[in-house]
Structures are given as structure tokens and as C-alpha cells.
Amino acid sequence: xxxxxxxxxxxxxxxxxxxxxxxxxxxxxxxxxxxxxxxxxxxxxxxxxxxxxxxxxxxxxxxxxxxxxxxxxxxxxxxxxxxxxxxxxxxxxxxxxxxxxxxxxxxxxxxxxxxxxxxxxxxxxxxxxxxxxxxxxxxxxxxxxxxxxxxxxxxxxxxxxxxxxxxxxxxxxxxxxxxxxxxxxxxxxxxx
Amino acid sequence: xxxxxxxxxxxxxxxxxxxxxxxxxxxxxxxxxxxxxxxxxxxxxxxxxxxxxxxxxxxxxxxxxxxxxxxxxxxxxxxxxxxxxxxxxxxxxxxxxxxxxxxxxxxxxxxxxxxxxxxxxxxxxxxxxxxxxxxxxxxxxxxxxxxxxxxxxxxxxxxxxxxxxxxxxxxxxxxxxxxxxxxxxxxxxxxxxxxxxxxxxxxxxxxxxxxxxxxxxxxxxxxxxxxxxxxxxxxxxxxxxxxxxxxxxxxxxxxxxxxxxxxxxxxxxxxxxxxxxxxxxxxxxxxxxxxxxxxxxxxxxxxxxxxxxxxxxxxxxxxxxxxxxxxxxxxxxxxxxxxxxxxxxxxxxxxxxxxxxxxxxxxxxxxxxxxxxxxxxxxxxxxxxxxxxxxxxxxxxxxxxxxxxxxxxxxxxxxxxxxxxxx
Numbered sequence: 001x002x003x004x005x006x007x008x009x010x011x012x013x014x015x016x017x018x019x020x021x022x023x024x025x026x027x028x029x030x031x032x033x034x035x036x037x038x039x040x041x042x043x044x045x046x047x048x049x050x051x052x053x054x055x056x057x058x059x060x061x062x063x064x065x066x067x068x069x070x071x072x073x074x075x076x077x078x079x080x081x082x083x084x085x086x087x088x089x090x091x092x093x094x095x096x097x098x099x100x101x102x103x104x105x106x107x108x109x110x111x112x113x114x115x116x117x118x119x120x121x122x123x124x125x126x127x128x129x130x131x132x133x134x135x136x137x138x139x140x141x142x143x144x145x146x147x148x149x150x151x152x153x154x155x156x157x158x159x160x161x162x163x164x165x166x167x168x169x170x171x172x173x174x175x176x177x178x179x180x181x182x183x184x185x186x187x188x189x190x191x192x
Numbered sequence: 193x194x195x196x197x198x199x200x201x202x203x204x205x206x207x208x209x210x211x212x213x214x215x216x217x218x219x220x221x222x223x224x225x226x227x228x229x230x231x232x233x234x235x236x237x238x239x240x241x242x243x244x245x246x247x248x249x250x251x252x253x254x255x256x257x258x259x260x261x262x263x264x265x266x267x268x269x270x271x272x273x274x275x276x277x278x279x280x281x282x283x284x285x286x287x288x289x290x291x292x293x294x295x296x297x298x299x300x301x302x303x304x305x306x307x308x309x310x311x312x313x314x315x316x317x318x319x320x321x322x323x324x325x326x327x328x329x330x331x332x333x334x335x336x337x338x339x340x341x342x343x344x345x346x347x348x349x350x351x352x353x354x355x356x357x358x359x360x361x362x363x364x365x366x367x368x369x370x371x372x373x374x375x376x377x378x379x380x381x382x383x384x385x386x387x388x389x390x391x392x393x394x395x396x397x398x399x400x401x402x403x404x405x406x407x408x409x410x411x412x413x414x415x416x417x418x419x420x421x422x423x424x425x426x427x428x429x430x431x432x433x434x435x436x437x438x439x440x441x442x443x444x445x446x447x448x449x450x451x452x453x454x455x456x457x458x459x460x461x462x463x464x465x466x467x468x469x470x471x472x473x474x475x476x477x478x479x480x481x482x483x484x485x486x487x488x489x490x491x492x493x494x495x496x497x498x499x500x501x502x503x504x505x506x507x508x509x510x511x512x513x514x515x516x517x518x519x520x521x522x523x524x525x526x527x528x529x530x531x532x533x534x535x536x537x538x539x540x541x542x543x544x545x546x547x548x549x550x551x552x553x554x555x556x557x558x559x560x561x562x563x564x565x566x567x568x569x570x571x572x573x574x575x576x577x578x579x580x581x582x583x584x585x586x587x588x589x590x591x592x593x594x595x596x597x598x599x600x601x602x603x604x605x606x607x608x609x610x611x612x613x614x615x
Contacts (some may be wrong), residue, residue, distance in 0.1 A: 024546045024547065024548065025300055025301070025303060025546070025548050027548060027549065029547070052429050052430075053429050053432060054432055055432065055549070055551065055558070055560065055577065056549070056560055056562060056575065056577040058562045058564075058573070058575035059575075060564050060572070060573045061573070072547075072562065074549055074560075074562070074577075078429055078443060078445050081450050081451065083549075085547075085549070104430060104432065105430045105431055105589075106430065106431045106432030106582060106585065108585060109581065109582065109584075109585040110582075113581075117264075130257075131256060131257060132256065132257035132260040132614060132615075133257060133260065134257070141262060141265060142264060142265055146265075148265060148266070148269050
């Protein structure tokens with residue numbers, strides 16, 4: 001059974017919830033229209049189709065679009081070698097979707113990381129704490145409206161919280177036809 | 193008037209039994225011990241909060257993030273080529289393997305990952321395998337030292353030094369190599385490089401055998417490693433372990449075999465797997481992987497297209513002015529090449545919109561890059577699947593039940609790097 005057949009099986013089971021499988025560079029992706037059902041789809045994929053290995057969960061901030069968040073699951077069957085990508089959109093107001101921790105225990109730290117970096121919550125996760133940033137940090141640094149240079153936080157002495165001395169970095173380039181000063185600003189604000 | 197009192201003296205076996213009984217009744221308080229973030233056995237800045245009952249661990253909570261640098265955020269703000277030096281600093285024990293992994297991911301997005309010139313593929317395989325040996329050597333040396341066998345550390349570091357020399361000869365840098373480019377490598381290997389690799393392999397075979405005589409059948413080493421930190425097959429898959437930690441549990445999965453990239457399908461090598469999934473199995477798997485890497489290297493130095501001196505002028509980069517930089521000579525003499533060079537340097541490699549995931553078999557496990565592109569020279573989102581991060585997530589389940597003195601052994605056998613885990 002190929003990855004495409006697996007994707008079609010998921011589509012046959014869940015119907016309109018699942019988009020037509022997309023192929024790009026030999027990888028099959030399907031879009032799940034209702035994030036609330038992601039748990040059911042993942043547990044079906046694991047139990048019925050043999051996707052026993054969760055490679056990764058990623059998240060994308062589609063800043064300025066609605067819905068704002070995309071959460072991406074990379075599934076793999078270790079024995080079969082098949083791979084499948086599940087994607088689902090979550091709106092900014094909701095910013096919450098079910099945890100897949102009961103399906104794959106590796107989801108624990110992945111979901112904590114997404115919560116830490118993007119601020120998307122996973123309902124049913126037993127231990128949704130920050131993982132890379134410290135407890136009490138008030139921002140979600142991978143959001144597109146968080147500046148590269150960082151923001152001062154109100155925890156002086158706990159960590160180095162001033163913007164980095166390079167103020168955005170000398171090698172930070174925006175591809176454009178503008179002049180060098182425009183392409184490589186000393187500080188970049190999110191509006192740019 | 194003397195008073196007579198009967199006293200009962202039980203025999204020694206009964207006394208011992210009674211003492212044990214009394215001991216078991218003592219309700220000790222649980223102690224919380226903070227191990228790390230700056231502790232020699234945590235190999236960097238890992239902090240583990242241990243809850244102890246006497247010397248037995250009842251709960252362990254690993255705390256990562258002390259080395260977080262925001263690499264994924266940084267990647268969104270620069271061109272694909274500019275991010276290559278940052279990949280050196282992920283798993284800083286095997287920067288060459290990270291370079292290869294990242295370049296292949298971007299090439300997959302461009303759709304050219306299977307069209308690389310053969311010489312480039314062989315060079316990449318060779319540097320990646322050297323990086324694997326180098327990373328396993330450090331892991332082994334530090335592992336043995338934490339367990340009390342310092343001699344092995346000296347042996348492995350002598351060999352690592354030779355690999356650093358090879359990396360320096362190829363890329364010009366020992367640690368921060370940045371050797372690959374999108375669509376090729378920075379420069380061809382020097383003419384004597386293959387002979388240097390042959391020489392290294394000859395010496396390394398002896399050193400590896402010596403390290404093995406010091407450890408593999410060493411009573412103390414075996415007693416400390418065996419049946420400790422057992423990860424079952426199901427648990428390893430469920431926790432998403434990868435690399436030697438997954439194979440140590442008996443799961444036969446190696447991206448070099450299961451999803452062959454570069455020229456691995458033309459090379460002959462075996463995958464080592466363990467049977468019980470304890471620390472000793474993970475150690476044995478790494479030892480065997482080093483031997484298999486030697487096999488791969490031996491085949492590569494003999495089969496590399498163009499030979500070591502490249503007399504036939506095989507290219508090491510894709511010949512496409514929109515992807516790789518033209519030679520200096522051409523930039524100076526041809527208008528078209530000058531424009532290509534200018535566009536590549538200022539705007540970066542123009543990638544199509546789309547999303548890809550590429551996983552590379554790194555020494556520590558599967559280093560994956562998920563790239564979400566909206567077109568242009570910078571990624572919209574770049575997610576790094578760091579094997580060390582995921583391998584560490586099993587600690588909370590693995591450590592309870594162990595003694596405190598077992599912690600360095602379990603950590604050493606998982607072989608992680610915090611630079612990669614925290615990104």
C-alpha cells in the first residue's frame with residue numbers, strides 16, 4: 001500500500017473532512033478541515049494504517065491570514081516505510097486543538113515546543129509547560145510579529161533579556177531590489 | 193540480692209532478617225536533587241530534576257532549553273545559503289553531517305537532490321561518514337569516562353584529532369566547516385585527501401580494536417551497562433527515537449537504507465541492531481556503526497568518480513548558474529555569469545513555493561528539516577527535527593527505578609548534544 005492509497009483510505013473513512021491528497025517532491029500531504037478531529041484521524045492512521053512513528057509536529061504562523069495557524073504532522077510506518085503529512089488550520093481566536101499524546105508518546109515534547117514557540121494550546125495534554133523558554137516568559141518567539149532582535153522582558157536578572165547586541169544581526173537580509181541599507185537594516189520591526 | 197533476667201539472643205541470620213524488616217518500615221522522606229544544568233555527566237547544559245527515595249530515582253523531569261538560540265527564527269530572516277553556518281552549530285560534534293543534511297533538504301525543495309554530480313555525492317557521503325565516526329568517538333570517550341574508564345577517552349580523542357585534520361584539509365575549518373553549498377560542496381577535496389583518508393582508516397582500525405578490548409568484555413563495563421535503561425521495541429518507536437538509540441532496541445530502520453539518498457544505494461554496508469535495548473546494546477550498535485562507516489569510506493575512496501586527483505575534471509557542484517556560484521574566472525569575463533553571481537549573493541537561491549521534509553541519518557539520529565517556502569530566497573518557516581531533543585524526551589520514563597549512579601550511564605548511552613536539542 002503506497003502513501004497515496006493510505007491517504008485515500010483516510011479520505012474514504014472521514015469523507016469531506018479530508019482534502020484531495022497533494023503531491024510535491026514525492027511527498028503526500030492531506031489537509032484536515034476540522035482541527036477538532038485530528039485526534040480521531042491520527043489514531044485511525046496509527047491503528048488501521050500502521051503509521052506507528054510520529055516523525056515530527058511543526059507549526060506555521062500565516063501572519064495576516066485567517067486562520068492564522070497551521071499545524072503539520074509527519075507520520076511514518078516504520079515497517080512499511082510509508083510517509084504521510086497531515087495538515088490542519090487553527091484560528092487565532094481558538095488557538096487550541098486536541099493533543100495526540102495518547103496516540104504517540106513522542107508528541108509530548110513536540111506539543112510543548114509548539115505551545116512554547118507559537119502559543120498554540122493542545123487540549124488534553126497533561127503537562128503543557130514551556131520547554132525551551134523559561135517558565136514565566138511572556139512572549140511566543142516564533143510568531144511572525146515577534147521581532148528577531150527580541151523583546152525586553154520583566155524578569156530582570158533571570159536571563160539576558162535585552163535585544164541582542166547586533167540588533168538584528170549584520171547578516172540578516174530581506175531579498176528585494178532595495179539598496180543595501182534597506183535590505184540589511186540594523187533593527188527590523190515586524191511591520192517591515 | 194542479685195536479680196536474674198532472661199534475655200533472648202537470636203542467631204545472626206535471624207538478627208539480619210529482623211534488621212531488614214525494621215529498615216523497610218522506616219518511611220524516608222523523598223529528596224529532590226537538581227542535577228545540572230552544569231554537571232560533567234550531562235554533556236552540556238541539560239538539567240534533570242530527580243526525585244529520590246534513598247538512592248533510587250522515583251521521578252525524573254528533564255529540563256532543556258538552556259542553549260536555545262532561536263535558530264528557526266534566525267533561518268526565517270536570511271537566505272538559504274546564509275543559514276549553512278548555523279547548521280554547524282546544531283550537532284557540533286558532526287558539523288559536516290549537518291551541512292549535508294541541510295543542503296539536501298534545500299535541494300529537495302528545489303527538486304535537484306537526485307541530480308547532484310556523482311563526485312559531489314561521494315564527497316558528501318565521505319564527509320558525513322567521517323562525521324559519524326567523529327561523533328561516535330566523542331560519545332564513546334565521554335561515556336566511558338563518565339563510567340570511570342578514562343583511557344578510552346584519550347584513545348578516541350587522538351583519533352578525532354585526525355578527523356579534524358581531514359575536515360580542515362577539505363573545508364578549511366576544523367569545527368565550523370560549512371562545507372556544503374546548495375547544489376554542491378564549497379570546493380573539491382585536495383588531491384592527497386583520499387590517501388589521507390586511507391591512512392586514517394588504517395590507523396583507526398587499530399585504535400578501535402584497542403578501545404574495544406578495553407570495554408566490550410570488561411567486567412565492570414558490562415556490569416554497569418547491561419540491563420540498564422532498557423527501551424523496548426514498541427517504546428522506542430512510540431517515543432520517536434532515531435539513530436543508534438532506535439536500532440539498539442532492535443528496530444531495523446536506517447534512513448541510509450530505507451530511504452536511500454546520495455550514493456548510498458551503490459555502497460555495501462550493514463545495519464547494526466541490538467536485541468534487548470539496554471545501554472550495552474546501544475554501545476555495541478555505535479561500535480559496529482563505526483566499523484560500517486569505515487567500510488563505506490573504503491569503498492568511497494576507491495570508487496569516487498575522477499579519482500582522488502580528479503584528472504577528468506568531474507564537477508562537484510550542479511552546473512546551473514541560478515543555483516550555484518559560477519567560478520571567479522567566469523564572473524570576471526562573462527556578463528551572464530556576473531548577473532548570476534550578483535543575484536545569488538543578494539537574493540539567494542530562488543526556491544519554488546511548497547513544503548518538504550527531508551530526514552538525514554545523522555550520528556545522533558534522524559536530523560530532519562521541514563521547509564515551508566512561499567517562493568524566493570528565504571524560507572517562510574524552517575523547522576528542525578533535532579534527534580537529541582526527541583531522544584531526551586524518553587528520560588522521564590527511563591530513569592525512574594535506576595540508582596543515581598546509573599544516570600551518567602543512561603545519559604552516555606543516549607548520546608545527545610544540547611546544541612542540537614535546544615536549537
